[in-house]
Amino acid sequence: MGWILFAVGAWIVGWALNVRLARLAPSRAVRLAMPVLFGVTIIAIWEGVVRGFDVSAVLLPAPSVIATTFAASTAILWEDFVQTVIKGALTGYIIGCGSAVLTAIAIDRSDFLRRGLMPVGNFVAALPIVGMAPILVMWFGFDWQSKAAVVVVMVFFPVLVNTVEGLQAASAMQRDLMRTYAASSATTLLKLRLPMAMPFIFNGLKIATTLALIGAIVAEFFGSPIRGMGFRISVSVGQLALDLVWAEIVVAALVGSAAYGGVALIERVVTFWHPSQRARS
Amino acid sequence: MRSIVPVLTVVGVIFALWYAAAIWLNAAWAYDKAKRADVALSTSELVADTWSQEKPRLPAPHQVGAEIWKTTGAMVAKGRAFSKRSLIYHSWITLSATLLGFALGTGLGILLAVGIVYNTVMDRSVMPWVITSQTIPILALAPMIIVVLNAVGISGLLPKAMISMYLSFFPVVVGMVKGLRSPEVMQLDQMRTWNASASQTFWRLRLPASMPYLFASLKVGMAASLVGAIVGELPTGAVAGLGARLLAGSYYGQTIQIWSALIMAAALAAVLVAIIGVIQRVTLSRMGMA
Known part of the structure; x- marks a missing residue:
């Protein structure tokens, strides 16, 4: 009482x-x-x-119990963190976002490609891509490579669509100004269009941080070596060790928020000139 | 309309790449078979074999198409549209969870948005958590939610719908908060000069003004809701639904089955989003906004 x-x-x-x-x-x-x-x-x-x-602790453990478990099993949590976040999600995130930005710059040079790829990209960005996980696990094996592959596929399209849109953000007047400076197309890209695209790119990158974690964890449900956050969650649920599950979720939440916050912080430094950033300070 | 040719070209290229990749990925197995049977493969035989294997690494598009037809159209023709082997049955299971979760999520999202717009305490204390809630990879919670709700005696549709709800409420909250705040100060002042009550301002100004934002969020929410329903089906142990088909396919190496479930899910997502798009166009044009 x-x-x-x-x-x-x-x-x-x-x-x-x-x-x-x-x-x-x-x-x-x-x-x-x-x-x-x-x-x-x-x-x-x-x-x-x-x-x-x-x-019952099988249904919902108390926060204090979760905290105790968290403190007691830091070794397991760290091992899972390295496997899922560092090896799986981070590798995939870097490869996926990097290739998406490069692809966007390549697409941007051709109006035909852009008009053809954008509707397709928008369509694919709305699809349940997590479903690719079993196929990629089959192709790349059980270890972190397949998780990274799932992450690459998941983050690619949101970042691509946003970057292509962002590269259109520079107005005709600004481009004309670059032309009067006799700037080459590479200079225009570097000095004008990429900086102008940054708010859009960061929007995509922020969406991608959450997707990357989801992809890496869900891919582990389809097969994994005996470590990793997704693996631990599904196994511990089977053993009704819900305090450990919640400890993993705390880790996931911390990582997710930290990653999002980190990207937002970089965005603030890079796009300091943008109205949405100026208004806040 | 001038985008049709480029889009078709891109789709065509994707199919060509798909066929080429099927040859490349399945060639190893084809060579392996040929070696054991002690025959040399000509190029055309190799291609034909890679496009018609039983459990290919990557099935060719026509194989997936045939599988989808076999499990939908052909089943309907036989009058067994809702048998357990029919993809229509599995799609229906997933669709019902998606729609329920979507409805719950939209309702929750709109309520939260109204609360946030009208209540400073909620705005300052709840809104940051709404945003934080999305940085948490919620799908990781899916197995636990399903198991726990099962233990309490809730099973079937609702646990999956809960996951869908969690994924779809966020875009609605964010969009509706923006939309309900979109009327300008001048418009709000106008309502005040007409002596409009708070509820009149809400129903006649804020709510109509938020409609374009609402529809944009609904599209995102619907796609997220489908993902939630599919992932929600994974831990239930491959009973029914598109997610279960994916899992069963990956257990037994039935790649064609995985791909057909995947294409079905994609088609479902496309149709659902398109339906919202149509409703959006009709509603907004009747409201004189588009």
Whole structure:
């Protein structure tokens, strides 16, 4: 009973504090504090409900139990992290995004190719590409190479479509100016069109970070050596070791948010001139 | 319309590459067979063999087409459209989970967006989490959600729909928040000079103004929802649905089956997105927006 009261209390206190904070001037600290407070409140309610109603650990482990498991099994988590994120997702992400940008620059030189490939690219970007996973696992074997291949296929089209669109962003006036400077097409590309395309490219890169992790993890459901986050999740679910599953999910969430945040940070440095970035500072 | 020729060219090139890749990838097995039978393969025989293997590494397009016809059209002709071997049956299973999840996700997304637009507390505390929620590879949760919901006694359609819902609510929230905020200050002031109540402002100004944004998000959400349903079917142990066909195919090395399920999923995605596109065009033109 005490734990249920704790959950209700946490809810009321958290909500009241957030309402109070919302009335303050939206300074930077307040902006940061409100979502943090919301998250802490949710975790406190979760803890209270799980303990108060005696929810079985097979259904939903309490946050404290997950934290304990996380601390106790860092070795396993690190091994899985290296296998899935560093070897699988990161390799695939770099290859996929790099080749997509290069392809986009190549396509951009031909109007015919662009008009032909864009509808196809848009179409493919909307397809359930994760489904390619079993085929690629069959082609590239069980180890991380097949995971990287799945990631390459998944990130390629969103980045391609965004980059091609971005390369069109420079206006005719700006291009004419480059021509009056007698700039070669390579110079125009480097000094004008690629910088102008950066906001679009980063949009694609941000979408691709999440897709890369999803691809690497889901591909492991179709066959994997005995390590990796997707493998551990599906095996631990079978063993009803849900605390370990949640620990893996915490790792995935941290990696996902860190990767997204990292790309957003680079975007801020690279596209400092863009209105959406200027408005914030 | 002037894009038709380039698009057809690109599609044609893709098919040509596909056939060429089929020769390249399947040649090893063809040579292997020929060696064991002790015959030398001429080029034409090699090509013919690589395009008609039973379990090729990469099936040729016509093999996939034949398999799809065998499991859809031919089954319908025999009057067994919903037998367990029919791809129509599996597509229907996946489609129902997709649509349910899509409806739930859209509903949740719109509610959250209205809350975020009208409530500062929600805007500042929930919105960052909505964005964070998408950086989490949610599909990793799929097996757990299915198993846990099964343990509570919820099985069948709903667990898969939950995954679809999680994937599809995000684009709707983001799009609707942008859309509901799209009326300009001047328009909002106009509503105030007419003494419009908050609900009148919502129904007559904010909601109609958000429609173009809503439809753009619905397209993204629908595609995401289908992915969710397919991945949701993987951990259930290959019972039914397109995801199950993928998994069963990968267990037994039935590449043609995998590809036919994949093409079916692609067609499904294309049709669903196209339907939303049609609704969008009709709605927006009747609203005088397009």
